[in-house]
Amino acid sequence: MKSSLALFGVLLALVGLIAAGGALFTVTQTEQALVLRFGEPVAGRGLITEPGLHFKIPFIENVIFLDNRILDVESPNLEVLASDNQRLEVDSFIRYRIVDPLRFYQSVGGIAGANNQLASVLNSAVRRVLSEANQQQIVRDERAGLMVKIRQQANLEARKFGVDVVDARIRRVDLPQQISEKVYGRMQTERAREAAEYRAQGAEQAQKITAKADRDVIVLKAEAQRRADQLKGEGDAERNRIFAEAFGRDADFFSFYRSMQAYEAAFKTGDTRFLVSPRSDFFKFFGTPSAGKPGEEPAPPAPQKK
Numbered sequence: 001m002k003s004s005l006a007l008f009g010v011l012l013a014l015v016g017l018i019a020a021g022g023a024l025f026t027v028t029q030t031e032q033a034l035v036l037r038f039g040e041p042v043a044g045r046g047l048i049t050e051p052g053l054h055f056k057i058p059f060i061e062n063v064i065f066l067d068n069r070i071l072d073v074e075s076p077n078l079e080v081l082a083s084d085n086q087r088l089e090v091d092s093f094i095r096y097r098i099v100d101p102l103r104f105y106q107s108v109g110g111i112a113g114a115n116n117q118l119a120s121v122l123n124s125a126v127r128r129v130l131s132e133a134n135q136q137q138i139v140r141d142e143r144a145g146l147m148v149k150i151r152q153q154a155n156l157e158a159r160k161f162g163v164d165v166v167d168a169r170i171r172r173v174d175l176p177q178q179i180s181e182k183v184y185g186r187m188q189t190e191r192a193r194e195a196a197e198y199r200a201q202g203a204e205q206a207q208k209i210t211a212k213a214d215r216d217v218i219v220l221k222a223e224a225q226r227r228a229d230q231l232k233g234e235g236d237a238e239r240n241r242i243f244a245e246a247f248g249r250d251a252d253f254f255s256f257y258r259s260m261q262a263y264e265a266a267f268k269t270g271d272t273r274f275l276v277s278p279r280s281d282f283f284k285f286f287g288t289p290s291a292g293k294p295g296e297e298p299a300p301p302a303p304q305k306k
Helices: 001-021 102-107 111-130 133-140 143-161 175-250 251-266 283-286
Strands: 024-027 031-037 050-055 059-068 071-081 085-097 163-174
Touching: 024 031, 024 111, 024 133, 031 102, 059 102, 085 111, 085 143, 102 143, 111 143, 111 163, 133 163, 143 163, 175 251, 175 283, 251 283
Parallel strands: none
Antiparallel strands: 024 050, 031 059, 071 085, 085 163
16 A cells, blocks of 8 residues: 555655646747637737747746848749849848847747748748849949848738848849850950050050160160260360470480380280390380490390390
8 A cells, every 4th residue: 555655655755846847938040939728828928029938838838939130031043133134143142130039930930930930921022122223223333222122021021021121232133144144255355455455555555665765775775875975086186285395305315215105005915026126216215224325335135035
């Protein structure tokens, strides 16, 4: 009898623990929770937005956890037709936040269902807004304004799902691949033509510059040569004048000086040979350096230099 009571007590404790565990749940910082009773929110505590430990009635109430962060939905490679009949490939996305959890849960069930619905909403908004603008407005002039319109239109439709679209962006706008290849080929041909034209102009300019430089070099050399000849002539004239003046003052010294210069120039190399008489006038200063007048007895000639 005692053993039966003990077993019953253990079973009762286990049931109590299971019931207590089922009555408690935790809401994190990034979540919000719906407490439902037979599919309807519980009055007074149906929506929990505060993080922490909370409770529910086991087996009767269930909890739905939903993200309270900003979520995003992308729509890559959507082909749209602009108002100027230009086909464009557009990548876009929206960011949204769950503002009515109960409606969100009842309309789309969860994040995956919401993303599917919002992707369709985004595609429709992008097509409607961009179809009213031309290519230049989409790519350059009015891109920011068009994104605002996309967000507004997407938000109008998304509110029925209990979400608020906080932002919409066009990430990329390109021409379709076939058209891009044609445009790229046309641009490549045009750039090649411009490059050839620039090269021809550069070669022409190079020839002009080279010819001018060559002409300037010739002119500068001729001018330098003319100036050098002029200075040389002036130097020679000055030298002759100095020589003439020195000759006029002292003819003997001038003769001696010029003979010394002649000796220095004549005996400069090591194989010089003289086949002249030692009594010639050229060696007059070898015999009597102080007088050296022609006809006087010269000194014995120096040995021949080989």
